[in-house]
Amino acid sequence: MAEKVLMKGNEAVAEAAIRAGCRHYFAYPITPQSELIEYMAKRMPQVGGCFLQAESEVAAINMVFGAAACGVRVMTSSSSPGISLKQEGISYIAASRLPAVIVNVQRGGPGLGNIAPMQCDYFQSTRGGGHGDYYTPVLAPSSVQEFADMAAEAFRIAERYRTPVLIFADGMLGQMMEPVVFEDDYGPTADSSEWALGNRSQTKRQNHIVNSLFIDPYELKEKTEKLFEVYDEIRKNEVRYEMYNVDAGPKYLAVATGTAARVVKTAIDELKDQGIEIGLVRPISLWPFPYEAVAAAARGVKRVFTIELNMGQMVEDVRLAVAGSSPVEHIGKAGGVVFTPVETINLLRERCQ
Amino acid sequence: MRLIAKRPEGLTKTRLTYCPGCLHGVAHRIIAEAMDELGITDRTIGIAPVGCAVFAYNFFSCDMIQSPHGRAPAMATGIKRARPDCVVFTYQGDGDLAAIGTAEIVHAANRNEKIAVFFVNNAIYGMTGGQMAPTTLPGMKATTAPYGRDVEDTGYPIRVCELLSTLKMTYYVERVSLLSPKEIIKAKKAVKKALKYNAEGRGFTLVEMISTCPTNWGMDPLKSREWARENMLPVFPVGVFRDRGTEKEPAISEKKAS
Numbered sequence: 001m002a003e004k005v006l007m008k009g010n011e012a013v014a015e016a017a018i019r020a021g022c023r024h025y026f027a028y029p030i031t032p033q034s035e036l037i038e039y040m041a042k043r044m045p046q047v048g049g050c051f052l053q054a055e056s057e058v059a060a061i062n063m064v065f066g067a068a069a070c071g072v073r074v075m076t077s078s079s080s081p082g083i084s085l086k087q088e089g090i091s092y093i094a095a096s097r098l099p100a101v102i103v104n105v106q107r108g109g110p111g112l113g114n115i116a117p118m119q120c121d122y123f124q125s126t127r128g129g130g131h132g133d134y135y136t137p138v139l140a141p142s143s144v145q146e147f148a149d150m151a152a153e154a155f156r157i158a159e160r161y162r163t164p165v166l167i168f169a170d171g172m173l174g175q176m177m178e179p180v181v182f183e184d185d186y187g188p189t190a191d192s193s194e195w196a197l198g199n200r201s202q203t204k205r206q207n208h209i210v211n212s213l214f215i216d217p218y219e220l221k222e223k224t225e226k227l228f229e230v231y232d233e234i235r236k237n238e239v240r241y242e243m244y245n246v247d248a249g250p251k252y253l254a255v256a257t258g259t260a261a262r263v264v265k266t267a268i269d270e271l272k273d274q275g276i277e278i279g280l281v282r283p284i285s286l287w288p289f290p291y292e293a294v295a296a297a298a299r300g301v302k303r304v305f306t307i308e309l310n311m312g313q314m315v316e317d318v319r320l321a322v323a324g325s326s327p328v329e330h331i332g333k334a335g336g337v338v339f340t341p342v343e344t345i346n347l348l349r350e351r352c353q
Numbered sequence: 354m355r356l357i358a359k360r361p362e363g364l365t366k367t368r369l370t371y372c373p374g375c376l377h378g379v380a381h382r383i384i385a386e387a388m389d390e391l392g393i394t395d396r397t398i399g400i401a402p403v404g405c406a407v408f409a410y411n412f413f414s415c416d417m418i419q420s421p422h423g424r425a426p427a428m429a430t431g432i433k434r435a436r437p438d439c440v441v442f443t444y445q446g447d448g449d450l451a452a453i454g455t456a457e458i459v460h461a462a463n464r465n466e467k468i469a470v471f472f473v474n475n476a477i478y479g480m481t482g483g484q485m486a487p488t489t490l491p492g493m494k495a496t497t498a499p500y501g502r503d504v505e506d507t508g509y510p511i512r513v514c515e516l517l518s519t520l521k522m523t524y525y526v527e528r529v530s531l532l533s534p535k536e537i538i539k540a541k542k543a544v545k546k547a548l549k550y551n552a553e554g555r556g557f558t559l560v561e562m563i564s565t566c567p568t569n570w571g572m573d574p575l576k577s578r579e580w581a582r583e584n585m586l587p588v589f590p591v592g593v594f595r596d597r598g599t600e601k602e603p604a605i606s607e608k609k610a611s
Contacts, residue, residue: 050434055460062424066431197416198436210418
């Protein structure tokens with residue numbers, strides 16, 4: 001049986017990525033993800049992997065781009081402003097149909113913001129983020145264990161669909177210590193021999209070209225449509241969410257993800273004792289968003305609350321899902337101020353009157 | 354009949370997209386010939402830039418990838434780290450390498466990243482239509498320097514070989530020119546040395562090639578070569594700036610910090 005260890009989220013996801021077969025990691029220091037890059041600096045040489053501190057976020061994502069084109073499991077991590085810098089590269093990686101994993105340990109924004117946990121990169125994460133017509137699958141953990149488990153899951157999705165995958169964490173999940181158990185068997189790297197660079201001398205194949213430039217509009221149209229066929233498959237197969245306290249047909253529904261969902265669960269339990277029933281849908285994949293699950297859970301409820309560590313971003317997806325069948329309200333905070341359980345209980349109790 | 358010239362195996366049969374009189378074709382050819390002669394094409398990965406050579410992935414017959422603007426040395430780093438047995442080269446113009454990609458080229462050289470960089474300098478942005486480059490000469494006109502480059506306002510041309518050769522670890526840096534058959538033969542020797550050093554896993558190599566842009570300079574090909582000789586070579590002198598392969602003492606002999 002695997003051993004249970006106490007670790008910070010930033011370290012746990014790094015260890016899990018290594019155990020999942022990631023042997024290439026390129027990043028640039030930024031708070032609150034620095035324990036991740038430091039852990040990789042220490043661990044990668046021990047497993048014969050490549051750790052390189054890049055000169056910038058821009059360089060780091062392009063190192064990821066190059067390594068991904070060779071078919072190896074490669075990861076980078078950063079925090080909000082650094083993820084913004086990586087967006088050009090992420091767009092290229094998506095367009096070039098390459099697998100890679102990007103961890104965003106979000107901090108307060110906009111601008112330099114601060115280093116407190118926020119979920120204010122929701123729009124950027126779920127709407128492509130960079131230039132052009134594309135998406136990246138987004139996984140949002142709400143515990144250190146889930147953060148760690150998502151490393152292997154992100155690589156699996158990335159390789160199956162040949163797409164960059166984003167892990168949407170925050171400063172709280174990155175810095176917090178919790179018990180975690182690691183799997184050791186995460187499966188082999190997907191076969192990349194049809195497209196990867198540099199494996200030619202053994203196979204005597206034609207040269208491979210990795211490219212995202214299609215100067216003929218009809219060719220770009222066709223390539224983009226192909227990309228969206230892949231996205232249709234992802235929408236069909238990779239929607240993930242957790243339902244909490246929904247079986248008894250609660251009068252109210254909460255939708256919250258990541259760190260916010262943890263606080264909301266505590267509030268739901270407490271309010272249940274006070275006779276107020278609130279169900280929760282916790283989206284785990286933010287793209288593809290669990291529209292159908294939210295719509296089904298919202299059917300017949302008096303009100304839907306979207307609770308976020310921002311000024312109202314996921315609430316737009318919740319409104320799309322609910323499609324007017326119930327009123328949807330946003331409860332959020334800017335600045336990296338995290339709701340306390342008592343505060344959340346009081347806020348929800350007031351709104352359930 | 355005796356065969357005296359043929360297409361190198363390192364080039365595909367795709368027609369080049371360059372303007373008449375452009376020297377990119379020459380630069381491509383000498384790189385391809387060098388790959389042929391070293392027998393490394395099937396273990397070489399080339400990186401096309403953004404700029405006139407953006408379609409280079411169609412022209413070289415090795416594995417190819419197209420990079421975001423200026424990021425080729427970072428991408429090459431990722432490729433080399435993933436495929437240490439491959440020879441990895443970037444092909445970059447002056448805007449790509451010395452403006453938007455300045456950080457990436459300096460740090461790749463500083464890490465002595467085991468990649469070859471082919472840097473084509475014609476002192477202008479070609480693909481976008483003749484804008485000022487970081488290597489545009491003082492007083493030289495460009496569409497974004499319509500009164501000529503004013504060094505008080507936009508600085509002096511950046512000399513990449515001089516800059517990179519100050520870095521301790523850089524393995525091999527040479528500037529050549531493509532302005533006559535004699536110079537092209539010399540340029541090919543430099544290109545071949547750069548690739549050979551990389552095939553041997555030695556370190557960072559860069560060959561800067563002084564080139565022309567008849568279209569955006571508004572000159573015919575012969576006149577543009579004369580102009581480059583008279584105006585570019587004094588600012589960008591050819592020569593070997595660094596060759597650790599021939600140095601008696603390795604340049605990195607200092608003690609490690611404890």
